[in-house]
Amino acid sequence: MAISHPAIWGAALAAVLLGAAAEAKTLTVSPGPDAQERVQTALLDAKPGDVVSLEAGTFAFTDGLSLDIDNVTVTGAGQGKTVLSFAGQKGAGEGLLITSDGVTVRDLTMQDSKGDGIKSKGADRISFVALTVEWTGGPKETNGAYGVYPVSSTNVLIDKVTVRGASDAGIYVGQSKNIIVRNSRAEFNVAGIEIENSTDADVFDNVATHNTGGILVFDLPGLPVMGGHSTRIFRNQVVDNDTPNFAPKGNIVANVPMGVGVMLMANRDVHVFENEISGNQTSAVMLVSYSRAFDDKAYNPLPRDIVVRDNRIGRNGWLPSLPGGKMLAQAMGGAVPPVLWDGITSYPGIEGPAPRLYVKDGPVLNLNLAKPGEVEGAKPTVTATLGTPGLPERAAVVLPGSQDKPAS
Amino acid sequence: MRRLAAVLAALLSLGAAPKPAPVSLDELLAETPAPTLDAYGLFTDAGARTPNAGLTPYALNTPLFTDYAEKSRFVFLPPGTRATYTPTGAFAFPVGATLVKTFAYPADLRRPKAPLRFIETRLLIHKPQGWVALTYVWNTEQTKAVLKRAGARVPVAVIDRRGQPLTIDYAVPNTNQCKECHSLSGELAPIGPKARNLNGDLAYGGKRENQLAHWTRTGLLVGAPAPRAAPRTAVWNDAREPLADRARAYLDGNCGHCHNPQGMASNSGLFLHLEETDPANQGIRRRPVAAGRGSGGLEFDIDPGSPETSILLHRMNSVEPGVMMPELSRTLVDEEGVALIANYLRSLPATR
Numbered sequence: 222m223a224i225s226h227p228a229i230w231g232a233a234l235a236a237v238l239l240g241a242a243a244e245a246k247t248l249t250v251s252p253g254p255d256a257q258e259r260v261q262t263a264l265l266d267a268k269p270g271d272v273v274s275l276e277a278g279t280f281a282f283t284d285g286l287s288l289d290i291d292n293v294t295v296t297g298a299g300q301g302k303t304v305l306s307f308a309g310q311k312g313a314g315e316g317l318l319i320t321s322d323g324v325t326v327r328d329l330t331m332q333d334s335k336g337d338g339i340k341s342k343g344a345d346r347i348s349f350v351a352l353t354v355e356w357t358g359g360p361k362e363t364n365g366a367y368g369v370y371p372v373s374s375t376n377v378l379i380d381k382v383t384v385r386g387a388s389d390a391g392i393y394v395g396q397s398k399n400i401i402v403r404n405s406r407a408e409f410n411v412a413g414i415e416i417e418n419s420t421d422a423d424v425f426d427n428v429a430t431h432n433t434g435g436i437l438v439f440d441l442p443g444l445p446v447m448g449g450h451s452t453r454i455f456r457n458q459v460v461d462n463d464t465p466n467f468a469p470k471g472n473i474v475a476n477v478p479m480g481v482g483v484m485l486m487a488n489r490d491v492h493v494f495e496n497e498i499s500g501n502q503t504s505a506v507m508l509v510s511y512s513r514a515f516d517d518k519a520y521n522p523l524p525r526d527i528v529v530r531d532n533r534i535g536r537n538g539w540l541p542s543l544p545g546g547k548m549l550a551q552a553m554g555g556a557v558p559p560v561l562w563d564g565i566t567s568y569p570g571i572e573g574p575a576p577r578l579y580v581k582d583g584p585v586l587n588l589n590l591a592k593p594g595e596v597e598g599a600k601p602t603v604t605a606t607l608g609t610p611g612l613p614e615r616a617a618v619v620l621p622g623s624q625d626k627p628a629s
Numbered sequence: 630m631r632r633l634a635a636v637l638a639a640l641l642s643l644g645a646a647p648k649p650a651p652v653s654l655d656e657l658l659a660e661t662p663a664p665t666l667d668a669y670g671l672f673t674d675a676g677a678r679t680p681n682a683g684l685t686p687y688a689l690n691t692p693l694f695t696d697y698a699e700k701s702r703f704v705f706l707p708p709g710t711r712a713t714y715t716p717t718g719a720f721a722f723p724v725g726a727t728l729v730k731t732f733a734y735p736a737d738l739r740r741p742k743a744p745l746r747f748i749e750t751r752l753l754i755h756k757p758q759g760w761v762a763l764t765y766v767w768n769t770e771q772t773k774a775v776l777k778r779a780g781a782r783v784p785v786a787v788i789d790r791r792g793q794p795l796t797i798d799y800a801v802p803n804t805n806q807c808k809e810c811h812s813l814s815g816e817l818a819p820i821g822p823k824a825r826n827l828n829g830d831l832a833y834g835g836k837r838e839n840q841l842a843h844w845t846r847t848g849l850l851v852g853a854p855a856p857r858a859a860p861r862t863a864v865w866n867d868a869r870e871p872l873a874d875r876a877r878a879y880l881d882g883n884c885g886h887c888h889n890p891q892g893m894a895s896n897s898g899l900f901l902h903l904e905e906t907d908p909a910n911q912g913i914r915r916r917p918v919a920a921g922r923g924s925g926g927l928e929f930d931i932d933p934g935s936p937e938t939s940i941l942l943h944r945m946n947s948v949e950p951g952v953m954m955p956e957l958s959r960t961l962v963d964e965e966g967v968a969l970i971a972n973y974l975r976s977l978p979a980t981r
Contacts, residue, residue: 261779261803284780285950287805311782312800314956320805320815320893336921336951342893343815365951366921372896389921396896443909444898444918445890471917471924471940513916516909 245270252278261286267293275329277302285313285334291321297329300353300383307334315340315370316354319347323624327351333358338384340370346624347371348378356386360409360467367393368410371400373446376620380404388467389474390415391432394422396446401618401625402427411468412437412477413459418444422452423618433466434474434481435459435501440488441473442511442520450489450526451615454496459483460535461500478503478542485524487511492528492614498559499535503542505559506532508578510568512594522568522593525576528612532582534559544596558584558603565593580607649673652683654707654725657754666750666765666774671705671729675772677750683708684729685849686833687840689826691865691878693886693955694963696797697738697790699745703729704822706849712822714841714852716860717904719819728753728819734797737788748783749801750774753811753819760817762807778804798960806957814891824853825903826882828861862903865969876973877903879966883955899930912941913977923952934979936971945970 248263248271250256260280263273269292277298282305288295295317297303307316316334317326319341327350331338338354341347354368368384371377372395382405384391391410394400400422406429407413413429415437416422422438429435436459440449459482468475477484480502485491486509498505506529511522538557539550550557564587566575583606588599619625653670656663663669666677673679680686684703692700706712707725714720729752733745747767754761765774766781780803789795808817827840841859844850853859862881863874885902887894892902897918900910909915912930917923917940925943932938944954945967953959 258779258781265778265804283782284800284803287803287809289805289808310950311798312950312957312960313806314951318805318809320808320812334951335949336923336956337919342896363922366919366923370919372919389919393919395919441918443915445895469920469922469924470926471928472920473916473918 247272249274251276252280256280264288275303279304281306287318289320292323294325296327299328303329305331310335336365337370338368341374344374346376351381353383364388385409411474418449424454425456428458432462434477435462437484438488439486442515442517452491454493457496459498487522490526494530497533501537502540504561505534505537508562510565510593523576528579530581558586560585564589578608662763689821690829690862691882696961698732701731711851722755726755738790809893810886820886825860825862828859933977936974
């Protein structure tokens, strides 16, 4: 009897409606005083499925922000419209730190963080979409290291992101797995885009310009995740990378010579194809071994299973930023060949066959170094191409369906 | 007569004031945190100067430096429950266990025993689904502490240890920042109450006793061996202890909570917790990976024999975000800590 009572039905209906409303809500924050506390509170109050919406205008922060709730979207009103300024930041190692899964950050600009820009640590399904991360004073050693910085993360999407001014890498993916970097622009950084100690990455349809080096794929020793492999770099414009290296000494990228298009170091299974690579005064594509001392027995310092094919290679290599580079370019008729390989084929303690390389886009300058990094002892030779085709290419990276919806 | 009787009665009732209510386990375990600290009944007075029954003070052999703040620590366990000893890592605490830590300043840092201004009281509460971190910030009148989840900056004016006025831009962490340090494979966890940190004496009402022995004797802890058979962290500022032990203890307490394989800085590969034995992982001639400008133009985390060219010391010596380490918990340089680590780095053999 009571069940048929209209009030009870009304209450039940209200409960259902409230329940639905509780499933996903939008927490809107406007610019103005106390932005730090109001935005951080929203990032703490959000429940899985919620959207934290930052309205148009400039938010001035005094500390870093952080998010530790799964499945939250942080969105602004658009790049250049919602601006998060960290010029007055007094603490924390980055502007925004994300430590939860299923998070998307999109449609905003972040400026002048004291350390890194946006970092995710240990996050699964992390998406950075339509963001600008920049240091507004131009390239400076005192700028933060990384603009967009997923590390120890899985299923990483970086789409339509612009980073400028990072004193290490604009877009840096480290110790991560299953990665897409696309439709993005990296300029005036030391490294434009860097994939490091990571596995399964597709880097395509990006522009890397006016960096010291355009796109880097590295593997470094002594890290919890090592043995990076399987990266495809294709359909990118890697042009006019001409900013003098401004990385603080001690960092690995401080050794990147100015004017490198694509640089592969100590990584496995990297395919570089259908890119436009021009205007890089040192080299279009550099294949080099890790040249510093290391103790890690599990580490392989050689680039191997590398394919460089079908790129549109313009003018590069006219003044390599390497010891003797000028003489080398002059001796070779005004420019060194577009692909530069250090020629290291073995390393004490590393078992296995010589690294397999297939470079269709010659000619190739083989430095024939006796030891990694000993450029002074180079015995350069030039070949039209290197190796033979047939190295298998990994299938396209696929992200979980919920993560890679077409951008609205 | 009657008035006198009334006064007497009033006096008697004062004398027989009811015992304070016990710590509220319901409040500690409630889904929503209490808006003010007093709701938990952890202290019997509004100013939280007197701990309630069931709270036991504790201290760490080598604590984290927090801008010279004085810290008082208490552990609360629900009646009839105990923590279980483990030689490494924090003890296994029962649900309802609560760690209570108050950060406070004297007016003059040279007189730390003088009356203290409380800044914040932090709670780590062990709920059925895991640990939860909360912080309560004290008002100027010192009568009330209010939940602050998004962090805050509190200006604290003191006389520094040279006798000069100093305003500390004290940083109260936000809830996520609590977890940045208190993180073990992504889950919030206590840092301090490990066997080796508690293996030292503390004065209990004037009587000194080893904390592990005290916890065992009073039924807070089961499974602990005799203190001499338990691991022990050195006291960083006790000059009688070996330099290397003191330095490693300092690095453990100030860096090791992030710089360990399960911590926030696991990706750095630089591991400074006491259990790390590999010299390269400890930073000896280790090259930075993601230090950025934190490298200060230097090549190695620890350049043995040379504190001046060690990134680790450079970052301890900085107060600039993006450079300074630790990233949280301080706005000042710990000068004694820097001196200790500098001596330690100098003592390391320079040969490879």
